[in-house]
Amino acid sequence: MNHIYPYQLMIHPRICRLILQCSLREKVCFDLFQPSPSELQFDLFFSAYQSPRVQFVQVWQVALKFGDEHQPDRLSALLLSSFPREDCGTLDSLSIHGQYIAFGIERHSDPEMYSYVSTVNWSEADHMNRLPTHSLAYPRKIITCFKSPDDIRLLPGERVSVFAGKAINIYDLSAIKQTSTIPPLLISRRPIYTPPIWTDSTHVRCKSLSRVYSSPQSDTIRLTGVSRNGVWGLILILPLDGVKPKPKFVKLMDVILPNVTRYLSGYNNAVIHGRTPRLEVLNFSWLDDISNFSNHLTAQLDGEFGTQYMSAFDETSGRVAIIEQGELVVFDF
Secondary structure: OOEEEEOOOOOOOOOOOOOOOOOOOOOEEEEEEEEEEEEEEEEEEOOOEEEEEEEEEEEEEEEEEOOOHHOOEEEEEEEEEEEEEEEOOOOEEEEEOOOEEEEEOOOOOOOOOOEEEEEEEEHHOOOHHHHOOOOOOOOOOEEEEOOEEEEEEOOOOOEEEEEEEEEEEEEEEHHHHOOOHHHHHHHHOOOOOOOOEEEEEEOOOOOEEEEEEEHHHEEEEEEEEOOOEEEEEEEEEEEEEOOOOOOOEEEEOOOOOOOEEEEEEOOEEEEEEEEEEEEEHHHHHOOOOOOOOOOEEEEOOHHHOOOOEEEEEEEEOEEEEEEEEEEEEEEOO
């Protein structure tokens, strides 16, 4: 588990190692951090099918080191964990934070089963730490959901947000008992109900939530999201002496967005893809930002709706990448 596979970015032919050797039915998420100005790291977590009935999970630590003039110099990948996952329902969403990963599983096709969220410590679940190595009986925490868990976020302070139905729920993982029972046997017609510590069904749309941002000056973590009438910020105060204050929504920008289909949200910017088709870029500020700036830009797209797909948004440069009829088009805002 301690082998490092380097990728020399500036050398031809490039040295590489295939990470995914499976079908194309996989989901991927990552946790980004920067340990130093000369290095960028992220933990890459994916779940994929090795065969029609076998699913597996891998967690990799990927590091990009910079040389002179901050140019990429070396890319390396370290395999941290690998283990099988139960083939139970449809994998709706993934999340990773530190040593924990979470799966959102939709099971509404089976009337005798409920959907659920499973959180796992990937270092404990790693096949090198268990016998037999293919066993599914590793420790996990289960949250029963009565709606599909379409979007989940692991949060600092042993919390997780679950967007199910039209509501966002936040759960305290420290209050949930750990089990090694495989979910198909655990989730039955009479499941154990897990009450959230906070819920909201009035503010943001599903899958519009940004990644988690840290605000050291205010000891909070923050996310942004989009609704039909503007942009909202979700503020969670970091736990102090075991006390976990309730989250709160704050309005960041007033704007009417009636025909929105896709979203990419950042800390001070969001990109909206409408049905027209067109792109809308929203610039907004938090209440404690030094500058109180807001702006709304629109770019009309060629073609018909359904032929373009937003793939990436770089908040720093203001560039938005669109896949349009098989081509990658970059807009610079």
